[in-house]
Amino acid sequence: MDTLSEAARSLFRLHVERMGKIDVTDDNREACRELEAAGLVMNSRPFVGNQLYSLTRAGYELKLELLACQKEAV
Numbered sequence: 001m002d003t004l005s006e007a008a009r010s011l012f013r014l015h016v017e018r019m020g021k022i023d024v025t026d027d028n029r030e031a032c033r034e035l036e037a038a039g040l041v042m043n044s045r046p047f048v049g050n051q052l053y054s055l056t057r058a059g060y061e062l063k064l065e066l067l068a069c070q071k072e073a074v
Helices: 006-017 029-037 057-073
Strands: 041-043 053-055
Touching: 006 029, 006 057, 029 041, 029 053, 053 057
Parallel strands: none
Antiparallel strands: 041 053
């Protein structure tokens, strides 16, 4: 995750907090594509309506790490 831009890291954290309920807009589209290129999310609806990104296995594992770190900080 260190190689991702700050925008992509923030979007990934938001994706985890909202359990994937993120609207893809022109403002966050590049960050979504960056997360996809990093293998953390995949586009679940590439051809129909609004895009929807789901966590990949690597993204899910990173999610668990983030949640564990948050739990330790509390």
